[in-house]
Amino acid sequence: MRDEATAFVPGHITGFFSAHPHDDPTKAGSRGAGLTLTDGVEVTVEPTTASEPTVVLDGDEIEVEPVRTVLETLDAPARVEAESDLPLGAGFGISGAMALGTALAANRVFERTLSTNELVTIAHGAEVKAGTGLGDVVAQAHGGIPVRLEPGGPQDNKLDSIPARARVEYLSFGELSTADVLSGDTDRLTEAGRNALSRVVEEPTLLSFMYASRLFAREAGLLTDRVAETIAEVAAADGQASMAMLGETVFALGTGLSDAGYEPSVCATHPAGAVLK
Numbered sequence: 026m027r028d029e030a031t032a033f034v035p036g037h038i039t040g041f042f043s044a045h046p047h048d049d050p051t052k053a054g055s056r057g058a059g060l061t062l063t064d065g066v067e068v069t070v071e072p073t074t075a076s077e078p079t080v081v082l083d084g085d086e087i088e089v090e091p092v093r094t095v096l097e098t099l100d101a102p103a104r105v106e107a108e109s110d111l112p113l114g115a116g117f118g119i120s121g122a123m124a125l126g127t128a129l130a131a132n133r134v135f136e137r138t139l140s141t142n143e144l145v146t147i148a149h150g151a152e153v154k155a156g157t158g159l160g161d162v163v164a165q166a167h168g169g170i171p172v173r174l175e176p177g178g179p180q181d182n183k184l185d186s187i188p189a190r191a192r193v194e195y196l197s198f199g200e201l202s203t204a205d206v207l208s209g210d211t212d213r214l215t216e217a218g219r220n221a222l223s224r225v226v227e228e229p230t231l232l233s234f235m236y237a238s239r240l241f242a243r244e245a246g247l248l249t250d251r252v253a254e255t256i257a258e259v260a261a262a263d264g265q266a267s268m269a270m271l272g273e274t275v276f277a278l279g280t281g282l283s284d285a286g287y288e289p290s291v292c293a294t295h296p297a298g299a300v301l302k
C-alpha cells in the first residue's frame with residue numbers, strides 16, 4: 026500500500042446533451058458534446074483507519090455520493106482531499122471529476138490492479154447512480170472536445186471529438202442542481218439534444234458546437250435571464266457564448282466575455298484526459 030496518490034481531472038462543460046437511462050448505471054448515460062478544461066480538480070487519496078471515509082473539497086468537508094460509492098466499490102477506506110479551480114454545482118463536472126480522480130488515485134494507493142476503463146466504468150456508474158451526472162466522467166477521461174455519440178461507460182459508449190483547441194472564458198452566476206434537473210422530465214431535452222448532436226456530427230467544428238449549444242439551451246428551457254442577457258451581449262460583441270449544462274454559468278470561446286466588458290475566469294480546452302500525477 027502507498028502513502029498517497031494524486032490524480033488531475035479536467036473540468037468539463039457540457040454544451041448540450043440528451044439523457045439515456047438504463048437499469049444498469051454503467052450502461053446509462055448521455056449523448057452530447059462539451060469542452061474539457063485546463064482548470065480542473067486535483068484529487069489526493071490516502072488510507073485512513075477511520076470507520077468512515079472523509080471527503081474534503083477546498084478545505085471544507087462535504088458529502089459527494091459518487092466518491093463514497095467509488096471507495097466502497099474499490100474496498101478502499103480513505104481520506105479524499107480535492108482542490109478545485111472551479112465552483113461546485115455550477116456546470117463544470119466537479120462531482121464527476123472527484124469520482125474519477127478518486128478511482129484513479131485509490132487504485133494506485135491500495136495497489137488494486139484495475140484497468141483505466143474499469144476505473145472509468147466504476148466512476149461513471151457511481152456518478153449516474155447518484156444522479157449528479159450522466160456523461161462528465163467519460164468525457165473527462167477522454168479529454169479534448171468530446172462528442173458522445175452513444176451513452177454509457179467505456180464498454181458501451183462511442184465517443185468522437187472535435188479536432189480543435191480553444192481559449193475558454195467562463196462566468197458563473199450560481200448553481201443549478203444537476204440531480205434536480207435529471208430527476209425531472211428529461212424527455213423534453215431528448216429532441217433538442219438529438220438535433221444538436223446531428224448538427225455537430227454533420228459539421229464537427231467549434232462554431233457549430235457553440236451554435237448547437239445555444240439552440241439547445243433555449244429549446245431545453247434552462248436559460249435564466251442573466252445567462253440569456255450575457256450570451257446576447259457576447260454575440261453583440263461578435264463573440265460565441267452559451268450556457269454550461271447544468272449551472273447558471275456562461276462560457277465563451279476566445280475573448281468573448283472580456284470583449285463584452287466582463288471580467289471572466291480564463292482557461293483553455295484540455296488536450297488529454299485525466300492523469301495520475
Ligand SMILES: Nc1ncnc2c1ncn2[C@@H]1O[C@H](COP(=O)(O)OP(=O)(O)OP(=O)(O)O)[C@@H](O)[C@H]1O
Nearest residue numbers: 087089090113114115116117118119120157203271
Ligand atoms: N455546497 C454544495 N453545492 C453543490 N453541491 C454540493 C455542495 N456540497 C456538496 N455537494 C454535493 O456535490 C455534488 C454536486 O454535484 P453537481 O452535479 O450538482 O455539481 P457539478 O458536478 O459541479 O456540476 P455539473 O454536474 O452540473 O457539471 C452533489 O453530490 C452534491 O450533493
Ligand SMILES: CC(C)(CO)[C@@H](O)C(=O)[O-]
Nearest residue numbers: 039055158159160161270
Ligand atoms: C447531465 C450533465 C449535463 C450534468 O453535468 C452531464 O453529466 C452530461 O453531459 O451528461
